[in-house]
Amino acid sequence: YQGLSKLHIYKQWYQRRVRGGMLKFAITLVAILLFGIIGMRTLLFPDFQQKVVPCSPKEGSDFIPADKNVLGRFQEAIKLQTISYSVHETNTTALNLLLSFIVENYPTIHSSPVVTLERFNLSSLYIVKGSDSSLKPVLLTGHIDVVPAEYDKWSFHPFSGTVDDGLIYGRGTLDNKNTVFGILEALEHYLSSGKQPKRDIYIVFGHDEEVMGLYGAKVVTAELKKRGVRFAFMMDEGCPVLKKGSFPGVNGPVGLICTAEKGFATMKLSIEHGGGHASAPPPNGGAITMLSNAIIALLNTPMPSLFGQGIEVSMFEHAAVSQSWFFRVLSSNLWLFSPILSFAMSLKDSTRAQIYTTFAFTKIEGGVKDNVLPNSASVTVNSRLLPGHTVDDVVAHVKKTIKNPEIKVEVIYSNEASAMSSTESEGYNAIHHTVKQIYPDAIVIPGLLIGGTDTKWYGELCDDVYRFVPSFLSSEDIKRFHGHDELITVKNFEQIVNFFHHFIENLERSFEAEFHDEL
Numbered sequence: 001y002q003g004l005s006k007l008h009i010y011k012q013w014y015q016r017r018v019r020g021g022m023l024k025f026a027i028t029l030v031a032i033l034l035f036g037i038i039g040m041r042t043l044l045f046p047d048f049q050q051k052v053v054p055c056s057p058k059e060g061s062d063f064i065p066a067d068k069n070v071l072g073r074f075q076e077a078i079k080l081q082t083i084s085y086s087v088h089e090t091n092t093t094a095l096n097l098l099l100s101f102i103v104e105n106y107p108t109i110h111s112s113p114v115v116t117l118e119r120f121n122l123s124s125l126y127i128v129k130g131s132d133s134s135l136k137p138v139l140l141t142g143h144i145d146v147v148p149a150e151y152d153k154w155s156f157h158p159f160s161g162t163v164d165d166g167l168i169y170g171r172g173t174l175d176n177k178n179t180v181f182g183i184l185e186a187l188e189h190y191l192s193s194g195k196q197p198k199r200d201i202y203i204v205f206g207h208d209e210e211v212m213g214l215y216g217a218k219v220v221t222a223e224l225k226k227r228g229v230r231f232a233f234m235m236d237e238g239c240p241v242l243k244k245g246s247f248p249g250v251n252g253p254v255g256l257i258c259t260a261e262k263g264f265a266t267m268k269l270s271i272e273h274g275g276g277h278a279s280a281p282p283p284n285g286g287a288i289t290m291l292s293n294a295i296i297a298l299l300n301t302p303m304p305s306l307f308g309q310g311i312e313v314s315m316f317e318h319a320a321v322s323q324s325w326f327f328r329v330l331s332s333n334l335w336l337f338s339p340i341l342s343f344a345m346s347l348k349d350s351t352r353a354q355i356y357t358t359f360a361f362t363k364i365e366g367g368v369k370d371n372v373l374p375n376s377a378s379v380t381v382n383s384r385l386l387p388g389h390t391v392d393d394v395v396a397h398v399k400k401t402i403k404n405p406e407i408k409v410e411v412i413y414s415n416e417a418s419a420m421s422s423t424e425s426e427g428y429n430a431i432h433h434t435v436k437q438i439y440p441d442a443i444v445i446p447g448l449l450i451g452g453t454d455t456k457w458y459g460e461l462c463d464d465v466y467r468f469v470p471s472f473l474s475s476e477d478i479k480r481f482h483g484h485d486e487l488i489t490v491k492n493f494e495q496i497v498n499f500f501h502h503f504i505e506n507l508e509r510s511f512e513a514e515f516h517d518e519l
Helices: 003-045 068-079 094-106 106-112 177-191 217-224 287-300 311-322 323-330 334-346 391-402 428-437 455-461 489-508
Strands: 084-086 114-118 123-128 140-145 168-170 201-205 233-242 254-261 263-272 356-367 376-385 407-415 443-449 467-472 487-489
Touching: 003 323, 068 094, 068 168, 068 489, 084 263, 094 106, 106 114, 114 217, 123 177, 140 455, 168 455, 168 489, 177 376, 177 467, 177 489, 201 217, 217 455, 233 356, 233 428, 233 443, 233 455, 254 311, 254 428, 263 287, 263 391, 287 356, 287 391, 287 407, 311 334, 311 443, 323 334, 323 443, 334 428, 334 487, 376 391, 391 407, 428 455, 428 467, 428 489, 455 467, 467 489, 487 489
Parallel strands: 140 201, 140 233, 233 467, 254 443
Antiparallel strands: 114 123, 123 201, 168 487, 233 254, 254 467, 263 376, 263 407, 356 376
């Protein structure tokens, strides 16, 4: 009996060892397969970067130098205070002066038989007639209005156009007279050489983009829609070329072509609740406390991240081959490492906004006296919506999160997030190609614009809408938008002019989608 018992024990021990060995073997096999898949995807992942001959920085038809005439025209434009204060208040005198200045200083454009100019209020629509009417037209846009400036907080007067140590100071140097005058200089040069584009080029310079574009871009869009105009693609202001160190794992500049734009919803949260003397506050604290609890609840309960469902997938994949090996492994294998990259992006405000619908509390009202509990209180909330979230989704989330039926949620104005444009289209490839001509060391990737532009109106005129401005900026430079000491280098303005020069030339070419297959 004892011998049989020992034999049974040995048998069980042997079976456990066999099972354990099989489990280890299975785990090892899975690990080998997993690392093999990761390694193969990393090594064989497609390179989305175009190979381009760069622009030659020398005198000649291939290059437009920022000489004293080019620079002087830009400085004079900066001096005109084309400020938009509100939807119903713009500096019409300065806007009219700038429109006259443009006509006087770009004579070839305004006398060309292939160019027509129409005004819509104080916005301008130029149509450059192409030689082949079978081709769909292209739309380029910018805006001539600027935001106000606090003069005493600038190194130089914000409307002086001062050039100091290679820097041009002034409101509009980044947003968005750099685009407008980059296009004008490039088009004047192009037409002066006797050329005519193959396809029609529509150019719109809005006059009230900073205050929603209701009398500019909206009106132009309505007219073009009425005429039945459809564009192959359009390009408006948007993301820049970021300087070295701005994107994880990339040891060089990054050109961000924004293929979508976040929407927005400005809401008012208000509550009416019995007031009283401050010496005897109620247990719930009253209107201000109840509203404050709602604010804290929204801060602590974000809407779900949509990482993996939006532009960030293409953004990392287009950067993968150009990244250091650690990040290259992550970006080539988003099917496995998305949670890691999502977490990393959530740690920084600027990148967190790329993967979350955000809530910012911008104005609060309530209370009239130090020792009196107010009968009402309100807060204004500005939400920026990811593509994939709707205004209705945001309102539903707010109501569910604050859990207080006494708080009224009212949408003041809103605009849904845009659709995502293709990264394989003729338009995307044309912009990509031109970026590489001007910034040969840069990689080019798609991105999401977290601000707002006039594309919210123009977007209905075409399927592919791109938001890009060829400014060369660091994260610190971006803070100058609508801030103090807005400036651009003379060299970068020259690069912007030459970007548009090459872009117009490149519209002669056919840019087929170059990359379709993914592992």
